[in-house]
Each structure stands twice: as structure tokens, then as C-alpha cells.
Amino acid sequence: MNLPSDVVEFMTTIEESGYQCYLVGGAVRDFLSDKKPKDYDFTTNATPEQVEEIFEKTIRTGIEFGTITVIFKGKPYEITTFRLEHRYSDGRRPDRVFYSDSLKEDLSRRDFTINAIALDKDQNVHDFFNGQIDLQNKVVRAIGRAKVRFKEDKLRKMRAVRIACENGYDIDQDIKSAIKVDPSLEGVSMERISIELIRIIQSHQYARGVRLLFTYDLLMEIFPCLYEIILNMENKKKYYDTLKPAQRDLYLRFYLMLKPLNNTEAIEKALRRLKVKKKIIRYVTMMSEYDRIEDIESLIALVTKAKEEDLEKMLLLDEYKRKNDECTGFVKDCREGKRAMKVTDLEINGKIAQEMGLQREEIGRAFEQLLKRTMKNPQQNNEEDLRKMLEEMTRNS
Structure with a gap:
């Protein structure tokens, strides 16, 4: 497997300008695992200002942390200057960053050994923390002590679970112990938490991911009500087993995960707390309502707003x-x-209703009644039968 030509050309352009450039992060992990990377991130000893001088189109996406995005041949490449970081007072981001001229120092600040491997344009591997061994053994291990890494950025706790579930890796005991002792995600935005959770839900090991989130008490930080319900389940395995056969549909998997909350209002509240997109809330709550339908009358009421x-x-x-x-x-x-779902699907219009003597304010109510009847009996959705029903309504009004 070779690096894409555009990636090599991008790195070569930086090197020909007198600087170092390495591929880092998940792209290297994927590349060494014979998987096609989704995106490419780079590190360099050039400062953001020097990178801007090399390329025509750049975006200052994180200039305060030494990061900019370069648009190269129509593709966005994120590149960060070698750096060291000083204290994480908020458990999210460093208080200060210092530029470095050492690749090893830059890699030492990263979260896990498998994410601290660098690759140059000639595909030479630079691995100072035995990341390749952990990659071969399929283990997520922290660089140094896990509790120190998690104190720097609490979201790394969820990231460990996500990487393990996306790739089928084990999690090192030091990481497990550190999360169990302190599962707090305090100070981490719900938006960042939801991004990691969604990736866990979409992973190959979705059921395992939910189990790990509960086991390490992270679920208590995300969905406290769901955590309490699972905690009191007599048969937790049965719950996890219901998640295993789920198709890889984000909305279905979200619903099955939250189903123990046992009512649509509680599910919607949990999703709003997580600050997910409206589309997720709509589909998941719609599934919840549909799952509780007991008769056609209730279904008609649901379908008319679908x-x-x-x-x-x-x-x-x-x-x-x-x-x-x-x-x-x-x-x-x-x-x-085959069935009308909306008033506009009826084979009759307001003008005909007015000609039959219905007042404008009466037409809306009358058409709602027609819709309900034709949903039950779709063969009645024709002008002749609808006229008869309107005439009947007019006589009875």
C-alpha cells in the first residue's frame, strides 16, 4: 500500500522549502493496518506563518495552537507545528503551547501510543513509544500514565473506547483503571462528547461500546438516567444482546440504546441534552412513538405528521x-x-367543497375527517366517494 500521490507531493513541497513534514495520527494507524485513511493530518517544524508562505490557500483553523488547514489540489490538509503543551486547567485544551524543533517531543504529547507514530514521505516509520507493537497486538495504551493523559483532556476517555470499538482493539488495564477511578467528563462540551458517541454507535462493535461506556461509568456522564436503569437491570446481558443484530443505521442504534428509558419524552430529553442534530432527534423519537403503537387509529395520527x-x-x-x-x-x-398521507393527497380540493356549500373555516376540519377515513379505506379516495362523504358531513352539521 502506497501513500496517495497528492499526499506525497504535499509533503515534498514542504520539504523542498527547507522544513520537515510527517504524516501523523489516525491516518498512520490506518495505513500501517492496511486500511485506507479517511483524512490526513501532518506535523512540521515550520511555523504556521512559514506554511502560509509556502501555499497559496490556507485557513487559520487553530492558529493559537499552531494548526492551519492547507487547501492543496482542492483537498484540505491540517498541519500543526511541532509543539509542547503546558497545563490543561480546563481538562480540554492546553493553557499555552510552545513550538518545538523535535518530532519526538511533539509525539510525546499525544494520547495513545498507536496515535504517536509518524510517517515520512518515503514511508519510513518514526516510532518512539512502541506504537507499532501495540498496533500489532491490537491494544490501546496511553503514552505514559493514563490518568495524566486524561487529566489533560478528559475526552480521551471516550476516545479510547471509540478507537477500541472501531478497530476491535483491547484497552490497556492502566486506561481501564484510570477511567474507573475518575470517569468525569466535566468541562467537555456536549458537542464533542456527541461526536465520539456517534462514532462508537456507528462502529462495528456498537454493543460492546455501549457495554464499555456503562462498565467504565462514562454512560453516567452522558445519559445518567439510562445509566441508572441499566445499573438496576437483573439481566444486563439481555439488553446488550438486543443491540448486537442492529443494522448499521445510526438512528435505529440510537433508539435501541435509549429504549430502556421507556417513553418518547425521556428519549427526546436525553438527546437534547446531548445536543445532537435535529435530524437524529426526529428519527429516534419517531421510532419510539411507532414502537408503542397499539392500533390503527394511533398509527394514522402518527403517519399524518410523518x-x-x-x-x-x-x-x-x-x-x-x-x-x-x-x-x-x-x-x-x-x-x-397506496394510501393518502396528507390532505393534499385527497382526490378532491377546497374549491369543490366550497361549491358544495362548506364555509372556508369548515373545509379544514372536513378534510381532516376525509383523510382519516381514506387512510383506513384507501379505495374511497376518489372524487365520487369523497363528495358523498362531504354531503353526509354537511347534512349532519
Whole structure:
């Protein structure tokens, strides 16, 4: 496996300007594991200002920490100057950074040994902390003492779980002990926590990820109500087993994880606390409502406020549950356009209703009634039957 030509050219451009440049982080980990990296991050002894002089288009994404983004051949590459860091008062970011001229010093500040390996443009490996050994043994291990690394940035606790679940790695005992002693994520923004949690949920070992978050008490920091419920479960294994067969759909997996909260309002509250995107809240709560439907009347009320994508999520939940009942058939009909879902799907319009003597304020209520009837009996969604129903409503009003 070779580095992409654009990446080599990017590194060569910096070296020809008189500076060092190395590929670092997850890209190196992936490359050495024969996986295609999703993105590429670099480190250099050039200062951000010197990097700006080399390239035409740059963005000062984290200039205070020595980081800028270079747009090279239409692709964004993040590059950071060799640096050392001084104290993390807030448990999130360093109070001060100092530029360094040493690659080893720069790598020493990183979180895990497998993330502290550097690669030059000729694919020579620079590994000062035995990261390759841990990579071969599939172990997530901290550089130095784990509790010190976690004190610097508390989110590293979740990152350890995420990397382990994405790659099928074990977690070193020092990391386990450090998290168990102090699982706090205090001071870390919910936005940063949600990014790591979503990646855990989307990983190959989703069920294991949820179990590890509970075991190390991190779930108590993220979803305290869910943590308490799992804590009191007589059969925790049964809960984890329900997560294992879940398709790799973020929304379904989120719902199954939060299902023990046992009502839609509690699930929505938990998601809002996490500050996830509105789309996640919509789909997950829609699944929750659908999972509690007991009759067609309730389903009609739910479907009338649904969009086509919501129907797909309902059917995905049924597929997971291996359910194929009357409600499933109803939702399939709606998705395939065999049942009216909205007033605008009716084969009659407001002008006809006015001609039949209905006042404007009456038409809305009348059409809602027509929609409910035709959802139950889709064959009645034709102008003749709808006229008859309107006439009946007019006589009874």
C-alpha cells in the first residue's frame, strides 16, 4: 500500500522549502493496518506563518495552537507545528503551547501510543513509544500514565473506547483503571462528547461500546438516567444482546440504546441534552412513538405528521424486530403511495367543497375527517366517494 500521490507531493513541497513534514495520527494507524485513511493530518517544524508562505490557500483553523488547514489540489490538509503543551486547567485544551524543533517531543504529547507514530514521505516509520507493537497486538495504551493523559483532556476517555470499538482493539488495564477511578467528563462540551458517541454507535462493535461506556461509568456522564436503569437491570446481558443484530443505521442504534428509558419524552430529553442534530432527534423519537403503537387509529395520527424518510425508519425498526403485521402493511402502503398521507393527497380540493356549500373555516376540519377515513379505506379516495362523504358531513352539521 502506497501513500496517495497528492499526499506525497504535499509533503515534498514542504520539504523542498527547507522544513520537515510527517504524516501523523489516525491516518498512520490506518495505513500501517492496511486500511485506507479517511483524512490526513501532518506535523512540521515550520511555523504556521512559514506554511502560509509556502501555499497559496490556507485557513487559520487553530492558529493559537499552531494548526492551519492547507487547501492543496482542492483537498484540505491540517498541519500543526511541532509543539509542547503546558497545563490543561480546563481538562480540554492546553493553557499555552510552545513550538518545538523535535518530532519526538511533539509525539510525546499525544494520547495513545498507536496515535504517536509518524510517517515520512518515503514511508519510513518514526516510532518512539512502541506504537507499532501495540498496533500489532491490537491494544490501546496511553503514552505514559493514563490518568495524566486524561487529566489533560478528559475526552480521551471516550476516545479510547471509540478507537477500541472501531478497530476491535483491547484497552490497556492502566486506561481501564484510570477511567474507573475518575470517569468525569466535566468541562467537555456536549458537542464533542456527541461526536465520539456517534462514532462508537456507528462502529462495528456498537454493543460492546455501549457495554464499555456503562462498565467504565462514562454512560453516567452522558445519559445518567439510562445509566441508572441499566445499573438496576437483573439481566444486563439481555439488553446488550438486543443491540448486537442492529443494522448499521445510526438512528435505529440510537433508539435501541435509549429504549430502556421507556417513553418518547425521556428519549427526546436525553438527546437534547446531548445536543445532537435535529435530524437524529426526529428519527429516534419517531421510532419510539411507532414502537408503542397499539392500533390503527394511533398509527394514522402518527403517519399524518410523518415524512417519507420517517416511514423508512419505521420499516427499518420492523425489519430489526422481524415484525410484519397490520401496522407494517399500513406503513408500506403509505410509503408506496397506496394510501393518502396528507390532505393534499385527497382526490378532491377546497374549491369543490366550497361549491358544495362548506364555509372556508369548515373545509379544514372536513378534510381532516376525509383523510382519516381514506387512510383506513384507501379505495374511497376518489372524487365520487369523497363528495358523498362531504354531503353526509354537511347534512349532519
